[in-house]
Amino acid sequence: MKIIALVTSILRPVRFLIVAFTCALLLLSNAVPAFAIDSYQSDPKEATTQLLDIQRKTDEVERSAPPGLDKVQKESNKGLNEVQGDADIDQMKRPDNTQGAESVEGKIENFLEKVTGKK
Incomplete structure (x- = not known):
């Protein structure tokens, strides 16, 4: 006590x-989350065109008869999928655009080697 x-x-x-x-x-x-407001501000009309085009294609597919396998494969090969096409394909991470990227494990190993002085 x-x-x-x-x-x-x-x-x-x-x-x-x-x-x-x-x-x-x-x-x-x-207060820190409020600092995110100053980050990238997209233009409200920036994605509207892509979304409207995707919506138009979706409406067309909805009104028509179910598409055949050949048509679906042909449309899908144009981009990400049949409806979305190649919208924002440049912003997606995939193996062909991340060849030079270092893995998380590699970054951790490099950091630990720098901290321990073994590099």
Whole structure:
């Protein structure tokens, strides 16, 4: 019991700093997501054209008879899938556009080698 009293008496002057640090941490952790507002702001009309084209193709397929296998394969080979085509294909990560990318395991190994000085 005396140990608890001793520890609390020692921490009494530091208590204000602990409370102030905790409050500052809470304030900053709640304010940081607001900084994301200044990041890339897309133009509202930027994707509208692609979405309208996708919607038009979807409506056409919906109104017509079920497409045959040849037609589906021909349309699918144009891009990602039959309806979406190649919309935003340049933004997708796939093996042919990530050949030079380093894996997470490789990055961790490099970091650990730098920290331990083995590299």
